[in-house]
Amino acid sequence: MSKEIIERVEKILPDFDLKLVSQGAEALVFVTEKHPYLPKDIKPAGLTNVNNFIVKYRPRKPYRHEKLDLQITKSRTAGEAKLLYKLDSLNIKAPKLIALDAINGIIWMEFLGFRLPNGNFSSLKNWLWFIEKKGESEAIGQLAKDVMRLVGYAIAELHLNEIVHGDLTSSNIVLVKESETEEKYSVALIDFGLSSYSNLVEDKAVDIYVLERALVSTHPQFSELYNEWLLEGYHSLYSEKKKINAWRDVERRLAAVRLRGRKRSMLG
Amino acid sequence: MKLDFDTRAKPGQKWYIALGMEGSANKIGIGIIKQPIGDPSNPENRSIILSNIRDTYNAPPGQGFMPRDVARHHRNWVVRIVAKAISEAKIEINEINCICFTQGPGMGAPLQSVVIAARTLSLMWKIPLIGVNHCVGHIEMGREVTGAxxxxxxxxxxxxxxxxxxxxxxxxxxxxxxxxxxxxxxxxxxxxxxxxxxxxxxxxxxxxxxxxxxxxxxxxxxxxxxxxxxxxxxxxxxxxxxxxxxxxxxxxxxxxxxxxxxxxxxxxxxxxxxxxxxxxxxxxxxxxxxxxxxxxxxxxxxxxxxxxxxxxCIDNGVMIAQAGILEYRMGGNCQIEDSVCSQKFRTDEVFVKWRE
The missing domain is CATH 3.30.420.40 (ATPase, nucleotide binding domain)
Known part of the structure; x- marks a missing residue:
């Protein structure tokens, strides 16, 4: 089936060399080397990677009525693009918006991340698997701790701006190289397809809970420590911003959500 | 893990027979099925439907059905439908291994009227009761009929x-x-x-x-x-x-x-x-x-x-019998005092003993 969809996207974007990198229920993600509107010799400013761009394509769903499908694709694609723009203006690390074609369901965005030494993409999941292979001292070493705290910090940044991600998993978190010489990373969140604005404690707690569950199922060996560090990082931003009461609300609700633990417990 | 489905089979027994009673909404359904011994997931051991009787209470146009009216409908029909199901199935009452009933979720009053009938039959005929989650009944019947x-x-x-x-x-x-x-x-x-x-x-x-x-x-x-x-x-x-x-x-x-x-x-x-x-x-x-x-x-x-x-697809007694028989074969038994039905009974509360 994906062949037909790929043919369709190639029709919309002829002359772009698209490489499929992931396919979910709702969208396909491609990488391309050609910028949507800049000529070859002008490199885009303000992007960490000027040679690769992400194309996220929401294909037509043939089971839906055409009009309904257009309405949904348009509003979701535009919604996600608006959110990316908002994140950029808030200075939260996430892919920058490059171009939007809402009617065809296409978003162009910045390519974040790099190749790990084992050739895999630097999502948090792949990176944790990579260091877990190196042995326990690496897997729960200082670097892992720093990265997990950064993840928590990044989520807190989102939540303090009343945005919830809606689909946090270790593959929706990407490590970005901060230095070419030493191992220093920053953390970016990707895939805001299910995100929304919300100031509800419940939504924030569920957001964290979903990630906790994802970590337990994909990295069972050390997930307890990872989750602990994650919450440390999350907490640290709240205390920096002197929002301790807000933190307590989330913490309390998270404990309740964990106990409930039956909804959305199908991760993995 | 290997599941043993036949710990309760008496020597020489070839079949299990279950009577299912459903009445969680506006339909009352009684069904009887027969299942051979051995692993029920084996396509050769499919359940055989002996009877599947249903009666539906329909409200007048412009209205929904009221729990009270539905419960009265179920009470009026339950005896007749059970009798019809048994005669159509051509079985003796002492061949029935278990009586399965819908324990929830559903409307309170109709659920209760059918549970009372199920308890009465169980005590009268001395046959064990099995409480079944309505949703699990649907799932198990769907799997059984389609082979998914x-x-x-x-x-x-x-x-x-x-x-x-x-x-x-x-x-x-x-x-x-x-x-x-x-x-x-x-x-x-x-x-x-x-x-x-x-x-x-x-x-x-x-x-x-x-x-x-x-x-x-x-x-x-x-x-x-x-x-x-x-x-x-x-x-x-x-x-x-x-x-x-x-x-x-x-x-x-x-x-x-x-x-x-x-x-x-x-x-x-x-x-x-x-x-x-x-x-x-x-x-x-x-x-x-x-x-x-x-x-x-x-x-x-x-x-x-x-x-x-x-x-x-529509509520029926057979699906309750199907889910109940699996529970029965894995040792399930519902005492009278535990046979209270509930309007809220979530699908994921049921521990599925019969699948790996």
Missing amino acids: NNPVVLYVSGGNTQVIAYSRQRYRIFGETLDIAVGNCLDRFARVLKISNSPSPGYNIEQLAKKGGKFIELPYTVKGMDLSMSGILEFIEELTRRQNEKIEDLCYSLQECLFAMLVEITERAMAHVNSNQVLIVGGVGCNERLQEMMNIMVKDRNGYVYATDERF
């Missing part, structure tokens, strides 16, 4: 809307409605239109929708894995009151919108658990348009849709 082994289940009926997948001995709820069920939404719309409740409001809407063709935009409310339908209902009721649109077009648009939402969350669940089978159960599962849309979606994923016809 590990599908993502879309359970859509008048009272429930859930996307379910099996994992580690539970039917886990992936996504569900946040307010009213899809069947309830259709039923209540039928009430506004004052169309007949017979054979079912959903069926009548489906027939009207076949004549419609103009798509009217309605709110589309998928919230992550969950969905919400009360807002859509309110919106379309308002459109109906204004009388600017044809009824057929309204029915058509409502179906298109609701079913697209259902198919979308099902697809998401399939991607999540890496399954390419879908099983549709529940009363709304009879709808041909829903089945058609599901087929289009699944074709794109190279999978299969398993759907059953109205005998098994």
Whole structure:
């Protein structure tokens, strides 16, 4: 089936060399080397990677009525693009918006991340698997701790701006190289397809809970420590911003959500 | 792990026979099935349906069914239907291994009237009771009839809307409605239109929708894995009151919108658990348009849709017998004092002993 969809996207974007990198229920993600509107010799400013761009394509769903499908694709694609723009203006690390074609369901965005030494993409999941292979001292070493705290910090940044991600998993978190010489990373969140604005404690707690569950199922060996560090990082931003009461609300609700633990417990 | 299904079989026993009693909503159904000993997941050991009798209480047009009236209907019919089911099955009462009843979820009054009948039969005939979760009954019957082994289940009926997948001995709820069920939404719309409740409001809407063709935009409310339908209902009721649109077009648009939402969350669940089978159960599962849309979606994923016809989609006694017999064979036994039924009985509360 994906062949037909790929043919369709190639029709919309002829002359772009698209490489499929992931396919979910709702969208396909491609990488391309050609910028949507800049000529070859002008490199885009303000992007960490000027040679690769992400194309996220929401294909037509043939089971839906055409009009309904257009309405949904348009509003979701535009919604996600608006959110990316908002994140950029808030200075939260996430892919920058490059171009939007809402009617065809296409978003162009910045390519974040790099190749790990084992050739895999630097999502948090792949990176944790990579260091877990190196042995326990690496897997729960200082670097892992720093990265997990950064993840928590990044989520807190989102939540303090009343945005919830809606689909946090270790593959929706990407490590970005901060230095070419030493191992220093920053953390970016990707895939805001299910995100929304919300100031509800419940939504924030569920957001964290979903990630906790994802970590337990994909990295069972050390997930307890990872989750602990994650919450440390999350907490640290709240205390920096002197929002301790807000933190307590989330913490309390998270404990309740964990106990409930039956909804959305199908991760993995 | 190897499951032993026959710890309760007496020497020389070849069959298990179960009587299922269902009455969680406006239908009372009694069914009797026979299951050979041995592993029930083996296609050669399929259950045999001996009888499947059902009677439906229909409210007058423009009204919904009231629990009190439904309970009275069930009380009036239960004895006659049990007698008919037994005579049609051509079995002796002492051949029955267990009496299975719906323990929930459902409407309180109708549930209770059938539970009382089940307890009475159990005490009178000295046959063990088995309490069955209504949703699990639907799932087990769907699996049995279609032969789907590990599908993502879309359970859509008048009272429930859930996307379910099996994992580690539970039917886990992936996504569900946040307010009213899809069947309830259709039923209540039928009430506004004052169309007949017979054979079912959903069926009548489906027939009207076949004549419609103009798509009217309605709110589309998928919230992550969950969905919400009360807002859509309110919106379309308002459109109906204004009388600017044809009824057929309204029915058509409502179906298109609701079913697209259902198919979308099902697809998401399939991607999540890496399954390419879908099983549709529940009363709304009879709808041909829903089945058609599901087929289009699944074709794109190279999978299969398993759907059953109205005998098994709509509430019936056989499905309760099927889920109950599995529970019975794994040692289940419900004491009279534990046979209290409940309006709230979640699908994932049931520990599924009979699957690995």
